[in-house]
Structure formats: structure tokens, C-alpha cells
Amino acid sequence: MMPMLNNRNKITGESYDQALLWVTLVLLAFGMVMVYSASISWAEGKSLTHHQASYYLVRHAGFLVVGLVVAGIAFQVPIRTWKKYATPLFLVGLGMLILVLVPGIGHKVLGSRRWIKLVLFQIQPSELMKFFAAVYVADYTTRKAALMHSFKQGFSPMLIVMIFVAFLLLQEPDFGAFVVIASISIAILWLGGINLRIFGGLLVLLVIGFIILILTSPYRLQRIVGYMDPWADPFGKGYQLTHALIAFGRGEWLGVGLGGSVEKLMYLPEAHTDFLLAVIAEELGFIGVAALVGLFAWVVVRSFKIAKESVSNEQYFSALLAQGIGVWIGVQSIINMGVNMGLLPTKGLTLPLLSFGGTGILANCVAMAVLLRIDWENKRLFKGIQV
Structure with missing residues (x-):
């Protein structure tokens, strides 16, 4: 880093x-x-x-x-180059998210298919997609700045793209990456001048969507239940959280060293x-x-x-x-x-x-x-x- x-300009301290x-x-x-x-x-x-x-x-x-x-x-790499290749990079990210779902290419661990296994290492496409999404949404927002007040011309194309990304991520499943990428995209759109009513409607839809995803997925619902009262099942759903809390308790002010x-x-x-x-x-x-x-x-x-x-x-x-x-x-x-x-x-x-x-x-x-x-x-x- x-x-x-x-050749022309020396970078000073x-x-x-x-x-x-x-x-x-x-x-x-x-x-x-x-x-x-x-x-x-x-x-x-x-x-x-x-x-x-x-x-x-x-x-x-x-x-x-x-x-x-x-x-x-x-x-x-100049920032204008990142902007120039924002869409190709995003398409590469989409391609990897699709590939990771293909049996024989995507590597499955603990029920989740999130990795593409290569010879010496594994690639997790959702991690790269966070960066690609930031670059793409920033580019889209600047290109469509004059149309961001319009749902049809400014916001709906991005909404369709992000729904597709969400669909791919939830197939892995990688709900955490979906939340992060959604946060990046919404924040950039908001900071880029999206219409306030569209922004408010999007937040309402996201909340409803999260609730539906939780209620329709047994493993997500179990995590919510375990989170609400981890001590009710300390050797099952609440196992990780209870031990994490014990670690915090043992550390007190200065830690155990x-x-x-x-x-x-x-x-x-x-x-x-x-x-x-x-x-x-x-x-x-x-x-x-x-x-x-x-x-x-x-x-x-x-x-x-x-x-x-x-x-x-x-x-x-x-x-x-x-x-x-x-x-x-x-x-x-x-x-x-x-x-x-x-x-x-x-x-x-x-x-x-x-x-x-x-x-x-x-x-x-x-x-x-x-x-x-x-x-x-x-x-x-x-x-x-x-x-």
C-alpha cells in the first residue's frame, strides 16, 4: 500500500x-x-x-x-480508471456470484456455498462484490445524477440490479454480505441525491423484506430466537454467543493478558x-x-x-x-x-x-x-x- x-512527479511524505x-x-x-x-x-x-x-x-x-x-x-490506478471500468468490474462480480452456485465449482462449507476453490486457495466472491458494488453504484449515481429524482429513470434500474445481486447472495446463503452491500448501495444513492420519498419507500421495503426473509427461513429464525435468549439453550442455538459473552465478562477492564x-x-x-x-x-x-x-x-x-x-x-x-x-x-x-x-x-x-x-x-x-x-x-x- x-x-x-x-517518472514525472515524486510522491513526497x-x-x-x-x-x-x-x-x-x-x-x-x-x-x-x-x-x-x-x-x-x-x-x-x-x-x-x-x-x-x-x-x-x-x-x-x-x-x-x-x-x-x-x-x-x-x-x-487513477480513480477515473475505476470509474471507466465500474460496469465491467460489477459484471465480473456477478459472474463469480453465479459461478459459486454451480456444483463442482462452488465449494460448500457448513451448509453454505460461498467459495470458489482453486489450487492453492479459495475465493469468496461476496467479499470482492462489496468493493465492486461501491464502485458501480458510485459510477451509476454520478452518471444518473440528473435523473435521481425519478423512480422509473433513475432508481428502478439500480433496484432491479440489486434485487438480482440479493437473490444470488441469498442462494449461497450469505445474508451478512447482502446486508453490507445493501447498506453501501443505499448510502451512496442517498448521498448522491436520491429523491427523499423514494429513499423512504426503499427503507420500508427493506425492513419488510428482512422480516419476510427471517420468517420464511428456519435457520435465520433460530438465530433470532438464540439471540433473544442465548442462555435458554447454551449448548445449542446460543452456544457461540454465550461463550462470546463469557469472554467479554472475563476480560473486564484490562483483560487477562x-x-x-x-x-x-x-x-x-x-x-x-x-x-x-x-x-x-x-x-x-x-x-x-x-x-x-x-x-x-x-x-x-x-x-x-x-x-x-x-x-x-x-x-x-x-x-x-x-x-x-x-x-x-x-x-x-x-x-x-x-x-x-x-x-x-x-x-x-x-x-x-x-x-x-x-x-x-x-x-x-x-x-x-x-x-x-x-x-x-x-x-x-x-x-x-x-x-
């Missing part, structure tokens, strides 16, 4: 957002430490990992290296992915969780400040894309943290930039690199330098 040099870069790197590094801490016992106890304690650490480090390399390349978690000792399943925050809470306590929340909040606020600077430079696509990335990181973080603390029903969403998961880390790194690029272009435009 470090900005590189080009003041030409990109150093604070944003360092906060991102700190989150990535902290995530690697906590993934290792949370996964040691789990890796030692599984034959698929050859009982190697460092199995997930090595893989996560590999994902980080790939993510940072790809992010470095993404930083070199790095590496001292008991819940990660095969009590809390897959603690290095969806429930990483619970291990952080147990080992580093309220202070550690509060610091982490502060870092995520800073990233979200900074993304909106970068968007404001883009508006000043009349770069409206860049502004909407920056806001979309901010909403993505913010919403996914809030959902993951809410699930870990028992404030929201259990959802299969990782903690951005921290949790174990190759495609998620890759998508997050690229998103942060694009955000850095938007800020870099803003600074150059402010100085009167063309990008």
Missing part, C-alpha cells in the same frame, strides 16, 4: 494521508497478532491443519502479503474469524476494545472528510466512492461487534482488516488503497496538478 514513485496509511497498517498488524493468538489451540486440535499451531498465522501472513502487493498496484484467553481453547468455535473481537475483549479488556472501536471510527470519519475534499474539487465519483468505502468498513465493523457483544443476531461477517480470511483481507486492502488514492488525487488537484 506504500505509494510508489513515477506530505502528498498522501500518512495517518490513514499507518492506522490501516496498525489494524492489519494487530489483526495478525490476534488471529495467531485466537487460532493456536484450534489449529493444534485439527487434523486438517496437521496439528500445527502456526497454521493460521502463516496463511494469514500470506494473505496480508498478497493483499498489500495488490493494494500497492491498486494505488497506482495477550495469549491468556480461555474461550479460544476449543470453547468458542472459529474464534479467529467471526468472533475475533471476543478474544480481543478477553485478552485486552474494555480498554483494548475501546481503542479498536476508536480506530475504526477514525477511519470512517476520515473517509467522509476525504469525500468532502473531493466534492470541493468537483470529483463527485471519488466522493461517493470514498463514502461508500467508509460505510462498508463502518457497517461491517458495527455488525461484527454487535454480534460478538450479543447486540445483534449471529451473522457470518468478519471484522474488517483483522479477521482471518484471504478474500476479505484482499478486498479491505484494495479499498483502503483506493481511499488513499482519492486523498492523493485531492491533494494534487488542490495544488493545481492534473491527475
Whole structure:
């Protein structure tokens, strides 16, 4: 993700957002430490990992290296290029969402078909689709800016596309990714000037849709029931949540110390992915969780400040894309943290930039690199330098 040099213009230390870069790197590094801490016992106890304690650490480090390399390349891509290829990228994402549903191509784990298995690794299309959706909706909104007041000409084409995306995601099923992508899309449309009545109607439809999805799906309904009272069935529907809450309780203010978690000792399943925050809470306590929340909040606020600077430079696509990335990181973080603390029903969403998961880390790194690029272009435009 470090900005590189080009032939004509040398990038100086003041030409990109150093604070944003360092906060991102700190989150990535902290995530690697906590993934290792949370996964040691789990890796030692599984034959698929050859009982190697460092199995997930090595893989996560590999994902980080790939993510940072790809992010470095993404930083070199002008924002106008992302805009130019927004639709092709979105179509690639749709193609992957279709492929993952094809038996023999899509890889099924614990009842969900969310991965395309390759020779050395797996790709989770829904993670990449979050970025592709942010780019596409930002491009669509800027192109259709004059028509956003019209339901038929401005909003209905996007609604049809997003219903199709939702259909594909719910076939996997990946309800968590659907919620995040819907949040990104709605936020960009709202910030892009969609008619208030259309926006209000969309929110009502989404609420009704969520209720119908929950009531018509036994496993989703069970999660809601387990979330309402996890202690009623602590060895069944409420198992993960009760152990996550125990981890939070044990952590108290300062935690039991790095590496001292008991819940990660095969009590809390897959603690290095969806429930990483619970291990952080147990080992580093309220202070550690509060610091982490502060870092995520800073990233979200900074993304909106970068968007404001883009508006000043009349770069409206860049502004909407920056806001979309901010909403993505913010919403996914809030959902993951809410699930870990028992404030929201259990959802299969990782903690951005921290949790174990190759495609998620890759998508997050690229998103942060694009955000850095938007800020870099803003600074150059402010100085009167063309990008």
C-alpha cells in the first residue's frame, strides 16, 4: 500500500494521508497478532491443519502479503480508471456470484456455498462484490445524477440490479454480505441525491423484506430466537454467543493478558474469524476494545472528510466512492461487534482488516488503497496538478 514513485512527479511524505496509511497498517498488524493468538489451540486440535499451531498465522501472513502487493498496484490506478471500468468490474462480480452456485465449482462449507476453490486457495466472491458494488453504484449515481429524482429513470434500474445481486447472495446463503452491500448501495444513492420519498419507500421495503426473509427461513429464525435468549439453550442455538459473552465478562477492564484467553481453547468455535473481537475483549479488556472501536471510527470519519475534499474539487465519483468505502468498513465493523457483544443476531461477517480470511483481507486492502488514492488525487488537484 506504500505509494510508489513515477517518472514525472515524486510522491513526497506530505502528498498522501500518512495517518490513514499507518492506522490501516496498525489494524492489519494487530489483526495478525490476534488471529495467531485466537487460532493456536484450534489449529493444534485439527487434523486438517496437521496439528500445527502456526497454521493460521502463516496463511494469514500470506494473505496480508498478497493483499498489500495488490493494494500497492491498486494505488497506482487513477480513480477515473475505476470509474471507466465500474460496469465491467460489477459484471465480473456477478459472474463469480453465479459461478459459486454451480456444483463442482462452488465449494460448500457448513451448509453454505460461498467459495470458489482453486489450487492453492479459495475465493469468496461476496467479499470482492462489496468493493465492486461501491464502485458501480458510485459510477451509476454520478452518471444518473440528473435523473435521481425519478423512480422509473433513475432508481428502478439500480433496484432491479440489486434485487438480482440479493437473490444470488441469498442462494449461497450469505445474508451478512447482502446486508453490507445493501447498506453501501443505499448510502451512496442517498448521498448522491436520491429523491427523499423514494429513499423512504426503499427503507420500508427493506425492513419488510428482512422480516419476510427471517420468517420464511428456519435457520435465520433460530438465530433470532438464540439471540433473544442465548442462555435458554447454551449448548445449542446460543452456544457461540454465550461463550462470546463469557469472554467479554472475563476480560473486564484490562483483560487477562495477550495469549491468556480461555474461550479460544476449543470453547468458542472459529474464534479467529467471526468472533475475533471476543478474544480481543478477553485478552485486552474494555480498554483494548475501546481503542479498536476508536480506530475504526477514525477511519470512517476520515473517509467522509476525504469525500468532502473531493466534492470541493468537483470529483463527485471519488466522493461517493470514498463514502461508500467508509460505510462498508463502518457497517461491517458495527455488525461484527454487535454480534460478538450479543447486540445483534449471529451473522457470518468478519471484522474488517483483522479477521482471518484471504478474500476479505484482499478486498479491505484494495479499498483502503483506493481511499488513499482519492486523498492523493485531492491533494494534487488542490495544488493545481492534473491527475
